[in-house]
Amino acid sequence: MTELSATLVGIYPGRDNQIDQLLSLLRKPADPSPPCIFIYGPSATGKTSLTQTLFQHYDTTGKHHAYINSIECFNSRLLFERTLNAWMGHQPSAENRFGNYVKCDNLVDFINYTRELLPHGEKHFMVVDQAERLRDRGAMLLTSLMRLSELTGRDVSVVLISNVIWDKFRPRHGGASDPVSVFFPYYEKNQILDILVKDCPPEEPQSFFLTFVDAIYEVFRRNCVDLNELRHLVAMLYPKFVQPVFEKQATRAEFPRLFKLCQPYFTAASDRLYLREISTSEWQKNSTVASVKNNPEDVAMSIYQMADSDNGLDLPHYTKFLLISAYLASYNPARLDVQYFAKGKDPKKSRKKKAVTNGENALGGHNRQQLMGPKLFAIERMLAIFYSIVAEPVKSTVDVQIQIASLVTLRLLTKASAGDRLDGIRCKCNVSLDTIRTISRSVRFEIDRYLYDFA
Template sequence: MSNISASLTNKFPGRGEQIEHLLSLLGEESDPTPQCIFIYGPTATGKTSVTRELFTKYDSAGQHYAFINSIECFTQRLLFERVLNSWAGHVPGVENRFANYARCDNLVDFVNCVRDLLHGKQEKTHYIIIDQAERLRDRGPMLLTSLLRLSELSDVNVAVVLISNVVWDKFRPRHGGAFDPVLVFFSCYTKQQVLEIIERDCPAGEPAKFFLTFVDAIYEVFHRNCADLNELRHLVAMLYPKFVQPVFEKQANRSEFTRLFKLCQPYFSAASERLYLREISTTEWQKYSAISSAKTAPEDVTMSIHQMAENNEGLDLPYYTKFLLIAAFLASYNPSRLDAQYFARGKGPNKRRTKVFTQDSLGGKDRQQLLGPKAFGIERMLAIFYSIIAEPADSSVDVQIQIASLVTLRLLSKVSAGDRLDGIKCKCNVSFETIRGISRSVRFEIDRFLYDFT
């Protein structure tokens, strides 16, 4: 155990306490294990990576644990059969006609299969590790409770490990019948821990001290608006080549950090607006930003990035998802009192009446585009969506799933509590240039439906 702990602590800085806690709960092969371990914490705190690596070293054969992502296993049957395949060492393939170890259509079949498969194998605990476990709450009223009590139901040595961003108080089944698991909390990384992690991304041949100074500057600039470690690592990977470029162009030395930072400032501005939404990939950023060197005027550098995003004709989204994003932008920047005027069926925007409300359209302090996006209800966004599409939406299109995808991609951000989409409020995160490009790609004249952008 000590070797595993030392190896994992060295690989995952700042997670030594959590690793020790998990190893103490697992214990030796013959030690009793809690029936359920609940691992939770904010996004990008190492929950999934640490747990996966820990079990890989704890059980090198890989036949005593099943690592399941509940997004992939979106039905009970997929979850049950994936678990049995892992425990039995069964891999669906051509030779077995892609058949699973056993067919489990319901919970009763799964319990019986677990009992038959693990009968006589009580000397070592078998684990079910479920990532994104909050999705289990929508898979039936008894699934979560049954998994927590699987050891009792099957009379075999089984434990469940749940990984989630949601706290247990919101996770607990409402109908009861489930005991509280052992909680393991993964806290946010401190600044020192973030620097220690990103320092390992230092490019080959670059001075580690110089790279760490740059990472420290990136953290100070972006950490208030970008607390996600993965996004910070992405920003560092994108911006460091542009930051060090003047050194190779003989415009500055590595000791002139302030000058280097000033030369890279246009890229910082462009990155903060574009990269967080992932409108362009790492490869595209490097390709198009390479057009401009540090000698180029700052305005030209920023414009090259913006023009590239516009020439890409917006985000690569499905047809109806683009209209949903357009509807969200209109809901964020148009006053709700004008919805009937702009979006009533069979009528276009009333130009004569619009002039009454756009008397401040030359840059007054109350312009909505200067105040930023406002929160809107999902019902209002859907009403605008069904008004602006040219023809009725295909019945096969699941609008709720597409809205959830926009939230996951951070094109929409939730500003109210709750997990159900029909009761939350959101804001639109995309810029006017981006939404204009998306509108052009679907041939929608968004300028005619905006209140004060003309």
């Protein structure tokens, strides 16, 4: 056991306590284990990977444990038949016409087959990942699995792996004792660095790579504590971070300069890559176009424009601002237009003034406009907002009336007044918040600062 513990600790830094707990619960093959072990904790904390590796070393034959993912086994029959297949060493193949070892349709059959097929004196484990999904598969399934050893008279332990705490997992009707719990907390900084340093490219100095990983952690730690996401960000950003070294723009010893040159990519990654607004392949393809030899602002613009063509609305520049103005007019109260859009006004200060005036608390005392839907507005009000939010003077060659008519034709604006003339009609905006945010980002307009709901 000591040798196995040392092996696992080398593979999974920062999980010494959890490894010792699990090994003490599994014990030697001749010793009984608890009827149910509950492994829980946030995502990306090593629960599934460590448990699978542990059982692969603990049960080298592979016939004494069955690993089941509840997402793949979406009904009870699949759950039972795959468990029995693993215990019996049966693998569905062309030779057996991809049949299972036995047909097992219900819980009673599973208990009977377990009693008949498993010999006395041998320890077996049933490992169920994403176990919270078992709660929706009948009132007695989870309770019966937790009492499987008692019901079958065999040395069978059920290991449940979940992101949900036991208080929200416990069967409402009771019927079984609480399992032995093993908690996997978030990794601490030094543990994250120990793990991510294993991803260092072979040709790169490990100390330099570790310094970069430390910088990534400090930049993203407030918004991202998920190890998998941090690992993804490191993989995507390190090639851009080290690029100036190969382009003779800086040396590895000039870390502050390298960090400054890569900063536009950090900003873009937090907005685009982390939120999955752009795929990994798109990031790699488009980021090669931008180079540190360019102006940093050009680099940022190049990255920010990634996937803008995928927003589904290929509109002219001023038409996008008209649609943004229509959205603001539909979802903001007219009485607050002066506070938000008057020249020289700061929206942040306007929000504070509004909250004091209306006596609304920070928990959302007012009725959210997003939930109430778009409101009708006059075209004149939309134009007033439009001329307020457009930074530069609108060129005389731009026919705003035609662009408004185009928005109506495309059903992005819905008319609520009769007549063909645009003067004096009332409309409402017909796009979603996600769509308008995408359009706003394409013209570098921070719409959330001007929306009443996001005060």
